[in-house]
Amino acid sequence: MHVNPCLTCGACCAHYRVSFYWAETDAGSDNGVPAVMTDQVNDFLAAMKGAHTSSCRCTALQGVTGESVSCSIYERRASTCREFAPSWENGIHNMRCDQARLAWGLSPLRPESWIDPNHFPKAA
Ligand code: SF4
Ligand code: SF4
Structure with missing residues (x-):
């Protein structure tokens, strides 16, 4: 799934x-x-x-980073947010996604992360 x-x-x-x-x-x-x-x-x-x-935390971000989050203005978020794709979504690597995750102690996504949710390791 x-x-x-x-x-x-x-x-x-x-x-x-x-x-x-x-x-x-x-x-x-x-x-x-x-x-x-x-x-x-x-x-x-x-x-x-x-x-x-x-x-350095957007005021619209709700929840706990690295656990469970949502954007309180998702439908109205800026183009900057809409265009920031998570790494390997649609097969395209986003180094800035990796860097942000690493800064929060989260391992970078991998292509298989989009197939098997067990490939979402929490620790870097
Ligand atoms: S998607 Fe954009 S507006 Fe929403 S929480 Fe993230 S940075 Fe803020
Ligand atoms: S850092 Fe990457 S995986 Fe995390 S919320 Fe942003 S786009 Fe999604």
Whole structure:
């Protein structure tokens, strides 16, 4: 059975600054990213609150990283989030997914992770 490894991870949402063109917020787009959950970085970019601070955890991330997580604005998340694919989904390696997981003590995904959920080792 296919299990999405992101649901027991969330490492990228608690590791990288998540920034995007400010007009992706609901200040510029219908049903955009809630602007109240963002900070303006400069004239062009907004970033998710939390993700660009020392805590480095997106304010929309719910749950416990590495155990069980969800995104409270999943349907309205930014293109940066939509385009960040977990490693080996559709056969494509994402080194930044690996790096975020390693930073949280999680082993990088492998191609077989998408076939057999037992290939989601928790420890790096
Ligand atoms: S908006 Fe959602 S998907 Fe994007 S970084 Fe935050 S928790 Fe992750
Ligand atoms: S680090 Fe990779 S596996 Fe973890 S939530 Fe992000 S995309 Fe998914």
